[in-house]
Amino acid sequence: MAPRESGEPESADRAAELEIVHLLRAVTVELGLHSARFAQANGMHATDVRALIALMDARRAGEETTAGRLGAALGLNSAGTTSVVDRLERAGLVRRVRGADDRRKVVVEVEERAVRLGQDFFGPLIARTVDLLTAYDERERAAIRGFLTGVRDAAAGAARGSAGLTG
Amino acid sequence: MAPRESGEPESADRAAELEIVHLLRAVTVELGLHSARFAQANGMHATDVRALIALMDARRAGEETTAGRLGAALGLNSAGTTSVVDRLERAGLVRRVRGADDRRKVVVEVEERAVRLGQDFFGPLIARTVDLLTAYDERERAAIRGFLTGVRDAAAGAARGSAGLTG
DNA sequence: GCGTGTATCTCGCTCAACGAGATAATAGGG
DNA sequence: CCCTATTATCTCGTTGAGCGAGATACACGC
Numbered sequence: 529m530a531p532r533e534s535g536e537p538e539s540a541d542r543a544a545e546l547e548i549v550h551l552l553r554a555v556t557v558e559l560g561l562h563s564a565r566f567a568q569a570n571g572m573h574a575t576d577v578r579a580l581i582a583l584m585d586a587r588r589a590g591e592e593t594t595a596g597r598l599g600a601a602l603g604l605n606s607a608g609t610t611s612v613v614d615r616l617e618r619a620g621l622v623r624r625v626r627g628a629d630d631r632r633k634v635v636v637e638v639e640e641r642a643v644r645l646g647q648d649f650f651g652p653l654i655a656r657t658v659d660l661l662t663a664y665d666e667r668e669r670a671a672i673r674g675f676l677t678g679v680r681d682a683a684a685g686a687a688r689g690s691a692g693l694t695g
Numbered sequence: 696m697a698p699r700e701s702g703e704p705e706s707a708d709r710a711a712e713l714e715i716v717h718l719l720r721a722v723t724v725e726l727g728l729h730s731a732r733f734a735q736a737n738g739m740h741a742t743d744v745r746a747l748i749a750l751m752d753a754r755r756a757g758e759e760t761t762a763g764r765l766g767a768a769l770g771l772n773s774a775g776t777t778s779v780v781d782r783l784e785r786a787g788l789v790r791r792v793r794g795a796d797d798r799r800k801v802v803v804e805v806e807e808r809a810v811r812l813g814q815d816f817f818g819p820l821i822a823r824t825v826d827l828l829t830a831y832d833e834r835e836r837a838a839i840r841g842f843l844t845g846v847r848d849a850a851a852g853a854a855r856g857s858a859g860l861t862g
Numbered sequence: 863g864c865g866t867g868t869a870t871c872t873c874g875c876t877c878a879a880c881g882a883g884a885t886a887a888t889a890g891g892g
Numbered sequence: 893c894c895c896t897a898t899t900a901t902c903t904c905g906t907t908g909a910g911c912g913a914g915a916t917a918c919a920c921g922c
Binding site: 542547550558559564574657661673674678679680682 | 836
């Protein structure tokens with residue numbers, strides 16, 4: 529399936545590599561459950577958490593997020609997007625700001641309260657994760673970084689193309 | 696925040712470690728979107744995909760999954776669980792089997808069709824991931840394995856305790 | 863200042879998931 | 893063996909997230 533160069537020891541190695549694949553999936557499952565706990569603890573739904581994450585990501589990258597962009601990132605239509613922003617605004621976690629240049633647009637900004645809420649809940653887990661990394665030297669960290677980058681790009685690339693194979 | 700042993704060079708390192716944290720989150724987001732595409736492509740919902748994953752995990756571990764266990768794994772109540780199993784059964788992806796020992800129980804078994812469906816969709820991404828791993832030597836792979844195991848356990852541990860910190 | 867295109871919102875609907883309670887089977891005491 | 897308590901699942905009615913269709917508000921060229 530995957531185009532290999534030549535004859536390395538295969539079947540035994542392959543099992544060890546599959547273990548990492550399952551491990552990665554287990555991580556995504558656990559982190560998903562953790563997000564769900566955050567949602568539940570704050571009377572929110574999974575989509576609202578995903579929206580906050582997208583908004584904070586954009587803010588870190590220094591980009592404004594309009595309602596439309598947010599909806600696209602979440603895979604919602606305009607009605608659903610309005611609904612999400614309504615819920616978050618009602619909860620005091622974001623605010624609507626009319627676009628200065630184009631007044632049709634609605635820029636969604638996260639309130640300071642949402643940032644604090646997220647830090648309080650995810651901070652410990654992040655700290656623990658950072659702590660884990662101190663056990664590895666630079667070469668090992670580079671491997672972790674490279675592997676995660678590769679998986680992210682493969683999954684993102686799978687959006688286009690048949691499924692991101694042979695990339 | 697995280698209890699450190701002694702004085703290593705901090706702030707610069709911390710930024711590099713946070714990059715990995717963000718990378719990990721990006722991976723979970725992308726894999727989540729990939730699951731969503733799988734769901735959409737097969738007329739399913741996110742919960743149905745999570746259910747299939749849980750069922751296949753259990754099968755790999757050689758365990759039977761009753762309706763109750765499945766619902767607990769998904770965080771659904773009994774009504775919702777019945778609903779999920781109904782949908783999956785209607786789609787021909789699982790079958791209900793009355794428990795042999797305790798006939799109140801309903802064991803949910805995945806149909807061969809569901810396994811093939813999953814392999815067809817996720818196979819390429821898995822192959823790509825396994826391929827990525829061949830670029831690393833055993834020490835680097837051990838680092839990746841150890842890091843993922845640590846994050847998984849930290850997130851799982853966060854279910855109990857204040858948030859899995861200081862574990 | 864009118865028409866076309868774009869961004870967001872409103873309305874009505876569907877269906878996933880919930881709470882409450884019904885149904886069915888096991889386990890144990892008399 | 894019957895009766896009750898307990899456990900596992902399902903049924904019924906309701907809530908609300910997200911959808912499709914269309915309304916509304918603004919932008920921009922003519």
